[in-house]
Amino acid sequence: xxxxxxxxxxxxxxxxxxxxxxxxxxxxxxxxxxxxxxxxxxxxxxxxxxxxxxxxxxxxxxxxxxxxxxxxxxxxxxxxxxxxxxxxxxxxxxxxxxxxxxxxxxxxxxxxxxxxxxxxxxxxxxxxxxxxxxxxxxxxxxxxxxxxxxxxxxxxxxxxxxxxxxxxxxxxxxxxxxxxxxxxxxxxxxxxxxxxxxxxxxxxxxxxxxxxxxxxxxxxxxxxxxxxxxxxxxxxxxxxxxxxxxxxxxxxxxxxxxxxxxxxxxxxxxxxxxxxxxxxxxxxxxxxxxxxxxxxxxxxxxxxxxxxxxxxxxxxxxxxxxxxxxxxxxxxxxxxxxxxxxxxxxxxxx
Amino acid sequence: xxxxxxxxxxxxxxxxxxxxxxxxxxxxxxxxxxxxxxxxxxxxxxxxxxxxxxxxxxxxxxxxxxxxxxxxxxxxxxxxxxxxxxxxxxxxxxxxxxxxxxxxxxxxxxxxxxxxxxxxxxxxxxxxxxxxxxxxxxxxxxxxxxxxxxxxxxxxxxxxxxxxxxxxxxxxxxxxxxxxxxxxxxxxxxxxxxxxxxxxxxxxxxxxxxxxxxxxxxxxxxxxxxxxxxxxxxxxxxxxxxxxxxxxxxxxxxxxxxx
Numbered sequence: 095x096x097x098x099x100x101x102x103x104x105x106x107x108x109x110x111x112x113x114x115x116x117x118x119x120x121x122x123x124x125x126x127x128x129x130x131x132x133x134x135x136x137x138x139x140x141x142x143x144x145x146x147x148x149x150x151x152x153x154x155x156x157x158x159x160x161x162x163x164x165x166x167x168x169x170x171x172x173x174x175x176x177x178x179x180x181x182x183x184x185x186x187x188x189x190x191x192x193x194x195x196x197x198x199x200x201x202x203x204x205x206x207x208x209x210x211x212x213x214x215x216x217x218x219x220x221x222x223x224x225x226x227x228x229x230x231x232x233x234x235x236x237x238x239x240x241x242x243x244x245x246x247x248x249x250x251x252x253x254x255x256x257x258x259x260x261x262x263x264x265x266x267x268x269x270x271x272x273x274x275x276x277x278x279x280x281x282x283x284x285x286x287x288x289x290x291x292x293x294x295x296x297x298x299x300x301x302x303x304x305x306x307x308x309x310x311x312x313x314x315x316x317x318x319x320x321x322x323x324x325x326x327x328x329x330x331x332x333x334x335x336x337x338x339x340x341x342x343x344x345x346x347x348x349x350x351x352x353x354x355x356x357x358x359x360x361x362x363x364x365x366x367x368x369x370x371x372x373x374x375x376x377x378x379x380x381x382x383x384x385x386x387x388x389x390x391x392x393x394x395x396x397x398x399x400x401x402x403x404x405x406x407x408x409x410x411x412x413x414x415x416x417x418x419x420x421x422x423x424x425x426x427x428x429x430x431x432x433x434x435x436x437x438x439x440x441x442x443x444x
Numbered sequence: 445x446x447x448x449x450x451x452x453x454x455x456x457x458x459x460x461x462x463x464x465x466x467x468x469x470x471x472x473x474x475x476x477x478x479x480x481x482x483x484x485x486x487x488x489x490x491x492x493x494x495x496x497x498x499x500x501x502x503x504x505x506x507x508x509x510x511x512x513x514x515x516x517x518x519x520x521x522x523x524x525x526x527x528x529x530x531x532x533x534x535x536x537x538x539x540x541x542x543x544x545x546x547x548x549x550x551x552x553x554x555x556x557x558x559x560x561x562x563x564x565x566x567x568x569x570x571x572x573x574x575x576x577x578x579x580x581x582x583x584x585x586x587x588x589x590x591x592x593x594x595x596x597x598x599x600x601x602x603x604x605x606x607x608x609x610x611x612x613x614x615x616x617x618x619x620x621x622x623x624x625x626x627x628x629x630x631x632x633x634x635x636x637x638x639x640x641x642x643x644x645x646x647x648x649x650x651x652x653x654x655x656x657x658x659x660x661x662x663x664x665x666x667x668x669x670x671x672x673x674x675x676x677x678x679x680x681x682x683x684x685x686x687x688x689x690x691x692x693x694x695x696x697x698x699x700x701x702x703x
Contacts, residue, residue: 286561286570286577293547293558300545303507305533305562305619 106363110273113138117265135261136333141373142272143329144350148357148365148372149279150322151350156360157283158315159295164205164221165350167228168198168320170342172327174232177245177337187251191328198324202317210309217316225344233339244338248331258332268329275325280362282318291315352394358404367405457484460623460655461506466515467679468501475501477679478515483623488649488656490670490687492663494700498679499659500542503627507539508532519623534563538621540612542628542659548601552592552611555600556583560618583618590614590644606637613641617648623655630662638662642669667691675699 117130117138130138147169154162172194179190205224209217232239239245250258251267258264282288290311293301302308331337349372357368375393379386401408459482468476476498483489491499504510506517508529516525519535527535547555561577564570570577587596590610595603600611609629616624629645630638642665649656660666666673667687675683675690677699683690690696 282571284575286557286564286573286575289550289554289558289561289575292550296547296549297545299509299529300541300547301558302529303509303533303539303541303545304559304615305530306558307530307562307567310567 110269113269114266117262129262132261135265137373137377139261139265139268139333140330141369142268143326143333144353144373145366145369146272146275146329147323147326148350148353148369149276150319150326151354152319152357152359152361152365153279153283153291153322154316154319155351155354156364157288157295158291158312158319160312160316161215161218162221162316162319163218163344163347163351164225164228165320165323166342166344166346167221167225168202168323169327169330169346170228170232170339171198171201172324173331173337173342174239174245174327175324176328176331177248178238180249180332181245181247187249187253187332191325194324194328195321196324198327199317199321202320203313205320206313206316210312221347222344225347229339229343232342239339242338244336245331246336248335248337250332250335264333268333271325271329275322279322283362287311287314354404356394356397356404358406358408361404361406361410364404364406371405457486459483460485460520461657462516462518462521463502463506464516464518466502466505466517467513468498468505468510469513475679476505476512479676479679479681480515481674481681481684483655483657485655486649486653487672488645488658488670490666490673491657491659491676492661492666492673492690493676497676497699499676500627501679502676503539503625503657503659507537507625530562533619533621536619536622537625538616538619538623539625540616540627540629542631544605544608544612546600546603546608546611546615549599551597551599552587552603553580553583553596555611555615556586556618559615563619579618586614586618589647591640606633606641609633610637610641610644613645617652617654620652621654623657626656626658626660628659628661630660630665638665645669 117135119129120127147165150168151162151165154160175194175197176190179185179193180187185193205220206217209220233241235241236243250264252258253267256263258267283291290301290306293304293306294308294311294315298308330341353368353372354364355368356371357366358364371393375390376386379389382389397404403411461483463482464480465478466476466480467474467478479498479502491502493499501510505512505515508527508531511526516523518524519537524532524535547558550558557576557579560579560582561570564577564579565573576583584596587593590613592607592610592614595607600608603611609632613626613629616626626645629641633641645656646669648654658666658670670687673685673687673690674681675693675696682695682699683693685693
């Protein structure tokens with residue numbers, strides 16, 4: 095077990111306590127901390143929602159080795175499903191939440207089918223076309239989606255009588271949902287499915303020969319990852335309360351990919367680190383006005399060059415002592431090798 | 445293992461695998477030209493032949509990796525031609541590859557669990573199983589059987605070549621297969637590991653009664669491991685028999701030493 099993985103669980107618990115307490119006004123408890131204002135709460139909630147969508151991308155790309163360029167489109171499907179069901183049909187929040195995830199799961203299965211018989215880049219192309227299609231659909235089908243005017247007043251849910259309308263309460267709700275979805279992902283990855291996904295990424299031919307139904311697992315990874323996009327969308331709509339097509343275009347889909355690269359592909363916490371970079375840096379760089387995307391792009395390029403396994407990969411590399419591969423239990427081979435090197439060196443010099 | 449289960453080279457016994465007139469062409473190249481043979485329960489059959497004689501192509505046709513141009517493959521009398529490799533695996537047929545095929549990012553223990561997990565429950569029920577799919581103990585037994593105990597929690601990618609070959613072979617036995625096809629198990633393995641590998645393979649054969657088909661270039665290894673040998677040259681069978689007769693067969697010597 096790697097050093098980083100060993101500390102993941104306790105770090106998670108501490109992080110959760112901090113995350114729950116940090117934005118709140120703690121002066122009542124005698125702690126001189128007034129918590130986050132409205133904007134801070136929005137940003138930290140957005141970070142968690144982004145991390146949920148990025149978790150899906152991480153499952154598809156980091157664990158199962160497939161490709162997706164359509165996560166923002168699935169976020170869009172989730173957000174519009176939530177917005178339409180709650181504003182137009184008055185469906186209860188959790189029913190709409192489940193519907194958003196289920197719809198994305200089904201669409202993910204249908205989208206994955208044509209890509210099964212061919213190599214993984216084909217899946218990337220299919221998802222690319224799909225991302226453009228979804229964005230155009232949302233923008234053009236005004237009768238359903240409101241077109242560029244979007245859908246307004248997406249309600250925040252009332253859960254067991256608790257109104258999540260206040261930003262701090264909604265943030266706690268998002269945090270709770272993030273924990274639930276992260277726990278489900280953790281359990282999925284620790285189940286035999288998780289190992290099958292890894293096998294699929296590392297060596298599909300060998301995996302198939304061990305009885306692993308590579309086609310079904312590919313589809314499942316893609317569909318579950320896409321459903322996480324749908325869940326994120328179902329939280330995003332009530333967070334922003336007004337949705338329009340812009341955040342669900344192709345550009346934002348690519349952005350999820352970059353977040354996973356920066357955070358650390360195939361690391362459980364990679365999406366959280368990546369989403370933090372992806373949400374916070376553009377906000378901090380807001381003062382640069384138009385320069386923010388360029389600065390972010392440069393940061394990503396430097397990251398990919400210096401730490402190809404992302405921030406978590408870099409940390410793990412720094413924490414793990416260097417090890418050499420095991421040699422076979424044979425002195426003679428080593429000895430023979432040494433003699434050979436010596437004699438060939440002699441040949442060169444003579 | 446009882447004496448009755450072991451089958452003599454002259455084919456008295458039940459064939460596990462029946463290969464009938466398998467041919468495979470790649471464009472104008474006829475890699476395999478109508479090969480037929482039976483593999484009997486409990487035997488260790490060697491498949492040898494010079495480079496390019498069609499051994500691996502034949503293997504891949506039998507195992508569903510390639511679709512044969514013609515011919516049929518049956519297991520226990522049931523046609524399996526055209527089934528996917530994962531489906532064949534569920535019928536009790538397991539294999540290793542010529543090039544190393546372990547999962548480098550997984551530990552030795554995890555590699556073995558992976559090799560057996562798909563035989564537990566259904567795909568849906570596996571989602572609710574513990575991480576090791578209840579195979580932890582079985583994987584440990586296999587690790588100890590193949591003398592990899594000290595490497596249990598090492599990532600497979602960090603093992604030496606020979607150790608990875610042992611792991612590769614161990615993985616082929618995790619699902620308790622009836623028939624195992626080993627593609628050059630000794631390739632690139634040093635002498636010490638080679639002895640261990642052969643001894644372990646013979647032990648599995650003895651203890652589980654599993655049937656083996658082995659492709660191998662190392663003559664010493666194949667002659668001492670196998671009970672019967674088939675020789676391929678230019679996509680056809682040119683000789684068949686016990687190791688001692690194959691060794692002195694003029695056609696075989698001709699095929700190996702050139703024309």
